[in-house]
Amino acid sequence: MKTITLTPKKFSSIALEFDELIPDKVYDWNKEDFEKYEVPIGNSRFPLTDYFDIEIEGSAEGPEEVKMILDGDMGRVKYIGCKMSAGDILVNGDADLQVGAEMTGGSIKVNGNAESYAGREMKGGSLEIMGNVREYCGTSYIGEWRGMSDGIIKVHGNAGKQLADCMSGGEIYVDGGCDILAGIHMTKGYIEIGGDVTRWPAGQMKNGTVVIKGKLGRLLEGFEVEGIYKNPEIHGKQLTGKYIKYKGDIGVNGKGSLWLNAEKNRDLL
């Protein structure tokens, strides 16, 4: 097991890019390698040591034996854990854009908030965010109709707009509320939102499942009631309480299901 701890010592308002500092690439780096390394910032590269104190303990044969601790505010560090396939990353603070984007395995935990594009095009592994996420969490790349395909994203706070655009697999759990158009263009996968949702979940959804345990602001006409179910089992999970099940979005001949907590959404009964 190898533990790599980076403790921030200087703030740069121009974001640092961490796509080269994932367990897959650094598992066999020693302290000197890190000290030699220059991190991309804007159009240049600067010594990583200008920005972080670096500590390394233990050794690793492969990325799965790596634990990276980013011990502080990473609010200006982009692409943390981007494309990683194994190992663990712990962020003890906020994470900037693209945390966990395109990851295929391993785990990332953010003990703060995450900026937009957290878990973009995730293909495996787990991403846990203790705070809120901004827009486009678990989304696809712009123009790409195949989005997040596997893995799990857990958001303990709230999620911003357009959560999981074009989702085509995997699971997303949001404990808090969620802004407009969660699961837009979704084709497969599972989204569970614990809190309230502003408007229009699952617009243009073709398939997949969205569960809303809180109150929904506005529903689209593209959804038709299929029935009301008590303690339904959805996606292999047992929910408690009464749920209204909708099918949609009709506009795209969608066969997706949208489940709304019946008690919280009595106006729709």
Next chain:
Amino acid sequence: MEYILKNGIVYDPTNKVNGDKKDVMIKDGKIVDEVSSDAKVIDVTDKLVMAAGVDVHSHIAGPKLCVGRLYRPEDERRGVKPKTATTRAETGFSIPSCPTTGYRYSRMGYGTVTEAAVPPLEAKHTHEEIMAIPNIDISPLTLFGNNWFVLQYVKEGNLDDLAAFVSSWLKITKGYGIKCVNPCGSEAWGWGMNVHGIDDPAPYWDVTGRQVMRALVQVNEMLGLPHSMHVHTNDLGHPGNYETTLKTMDCVKDIKKNPSVSRDQIMHCTHLQFHAYGGTSWRDANSGAEPIADYINKHDHITCDVGQVTLDETTTMTADAPMEYDLYKLSGLKWANKDIELETASGLIPCIYSGKAPVSTLQWAIGLELFLLIKDPWKVVLTTDSPNAGPFLRYPRIISWLMSSDRRTEMMENKEVHKWATKRTSLGTLDRVYDWNDIATVTRSAPAKILGFKERGHLGVGANADVAVYDLEPEKFDPTKAANAPVVEDVLSRALYTIKDGQIVVKDGKIAKVVPSRHLWSNVQGFEKQEKKVLNDIMPMFNKYYTIKFENYKVHDHYIEPSIEYKVNASK
């Protein structure tokens, strides 16, 4: 600068050089038979040497390409490479950016590429893009098959004025030749409709595809253009369309070729694979390659290129806009469309050809059948109708399939392709293989001849010094072995040398030099009076129904720098 390429194994079908060990000499951008002692010697002992490739049909520059790039960032992302000391950054897989297009063709050893569809109203856009593509000369074909003036002249049977119109519009658009796409069908698409077969008239105009194609072939021969009329026939992509294709080829056979031209054909049928389907629907679809190949084998007025499916995720784009909407209804993927006033239409959609899918496999096998069933390689050109059936960067892979029947069998046996390949086509029974001479024919000599280029596609004295050398020793290498297919693909993807007009633009598979591409266009002489009359006649209609002033319509000279003007003497 003088060069001497020493001791290569040369394949130059135009000059009947078939794998001879010889030197190729270059001076002032031309192939010569003697150089001075100052000539720089490049030792290519035993390496494969050919003229630089010539592409008869590709989509690389212009408005619909740009719609593709603009709306498919996910495709652009697939080909991203950082800049180097000589090259700019690259982007794109099926629809690469302009600089990338030039680099990739150049690295494959190509020197001349035909941009197959230019709408006159946006011809400036095509030429702007050509200016951004380096290292290959580009011959744009101007679209005429659904042009309202053309339809009008055809309806009136006024071929003289039509000839003057075409000659004038080639000057205005700086086009090299006549392209005709789904004649009358793209006009019908103006109302969301299509035509079916060559005798179904366009709504309102009451003119048929047969009439338009015959008229354009006749006009092409009246003008004596270097290339023949270049047609994408009606009913593309529809099961059972091989009959339309046969009718199309047959409907012009009585038309006399202009005696002054160097080509043999009077009509070039492009991406024939898309037009060679039997059956009545995709359920019972099968190959229609045999009757088509048989027709071509028995007639000399037709040439074709294949439009070989490469089994990739790509982007389809064509002026056959109604067909693209049909595809959208099938796949549901994002559909783009671009109709051009008074002229044409076009459509685009991403397309995933997969060896696991029966239809993709059928298309793949039909393409190869055409290559193998058409006996004379001078009549069939290697294309993918890039990017429609696959991106042009897959040409080396197609060559590896053509050279090895073992490889093809392997693909069918180990299920790289669906069983429809053997069940619905004759591919499994065809063991013909192409040799290097055949390959040089279908990628160099034949396309150059079909396009009417006398100075390209060969290594005879006086030809342009466009040469490709590959890192392979044909005398020691067996391309028929299935295991060697990846080697063929690899080696042909990165030329040892690509020489363009006597300058080394690629060395060891890397871009060594970036030179501007030239715009190749046909300037018909001797029709000036008729052109003036026709312009006068059509100006009221032009002013009323176009949304742009005639003065601002034409391609100004500064959009075609540098260019090569092909003066055509129509009176000959």
Next chain:
Amino acid sequence: MAYEEPVTDYDKIVENCTCAFCGSNCDDLDYLVKDNRVVAVRHACRLGASKIMEDEDQRLIVPMIRDETGELVETDWDTALDKAAELIANAVRPLFYGWSETSIECMKKGLKLTEYVGAVIDNQATICHGPTVQAVQNVGYPLMTLGEVKNRADMVVYSGSNPMNAHPRHLSRYTMFPRGWFRPRGRYDRTLVTWDPKFSDTAKMSDIWVPFEENGDYEFVNAIRAVLKGKELKKDVIAGIPKEDIIELTEAMKNVEFGALFFGLGLTHTLSKQRNIDIAIQLVQDLNAYTKWVLLPMRGHFNVNGFNIFLSYEMGFPYGVDFCRGYPRYMIGETTTIDLLNRREPDVFMVIAADPGAHFPGGALAHLTNIPVIQIDIHWGPSTELADVVLPGTFIGVETAGTSYRMDSVPIHMKKAIDPPETCREDEWIVNELYERVKKIKEASK
């Protein structure tokens, strides 16, 4: 408005000039020129004519540099260019913004500079039709040239756009009034529909006005699509529109011969942004199963579309492209101007042919006051107040020729009618000069 005598005192007429104002790019203007000044413009709308003629009073004439006291002082070209080049050469996160009111030829030089230094290049699409481009990337782009509408359309819909005020000749030149080949009676052969919460001047002259509620765009179009698929609407009123009206409108749209939907920032900038366009595009795609429908965004500046086209063919992506790592990267929200400024990342900002000072949100402007700003423009404007180096350019389509792309992507060569002021330099020359000087500095420091 008082009667104005026609201008009769002029030396020459330059015909078929192209208007350098909105995305309609009217190319039928005649400039009346006297003493190397345009004294009158024929055929243009008031917006176009006033831009072309009343250009002189606010004109930037000589290069300027802001001195230690914070005042802009006049200087010579060498000094100003060297100063700008030095700022760019030393920047870590330079951002080059604007380009929509200059020529493709100038953009070429701009991209060369961008690639060389590893900057971000972006245009006004980032604050206007960017959401449209995103939607197009998501679901497709069924469009046409404007002549298709003129010759064929029997229904024209404007949504979230008010062409009577913003694109004044759009209806008369392209869509409603002209007599087309298949619409010989012009206006009488067409139905004009406006979807807009606002009773705009365009709505006032429409046959049908659909005033859906603000931010109701997505829900409204979603309901039309549901009706098209045969669904019976559940709610009586959807997004402020009675369901009967939605059904009637859907039927009408299905039953035309050729329909065209034009949309503006009213659709791109409400609550669900690009998703409004996304679903509108899908509606047009659905309608093509019944009849012919096309759509087009109402682009603002005369070359805003041109920049998107240019950058796509040169580098594969339409706007907001970041070259800092040596390859192009396009990620909305990360490589786009407002986001970068809000995050306070850029350390040098070059603006050309645009006025962020007048258009950017406060947070973005706040950062611009903290970093060096280089301005290339022809007019004094709010951005000049932010600028540290001011480089006066020339007027494309009047003083300098160049290429532009109309909103429907028709390329036009805009010609030159008069000579620019002697002390000004062409945009293309300025940007190229910056490239040469930056290169010199960079190579010297290697």
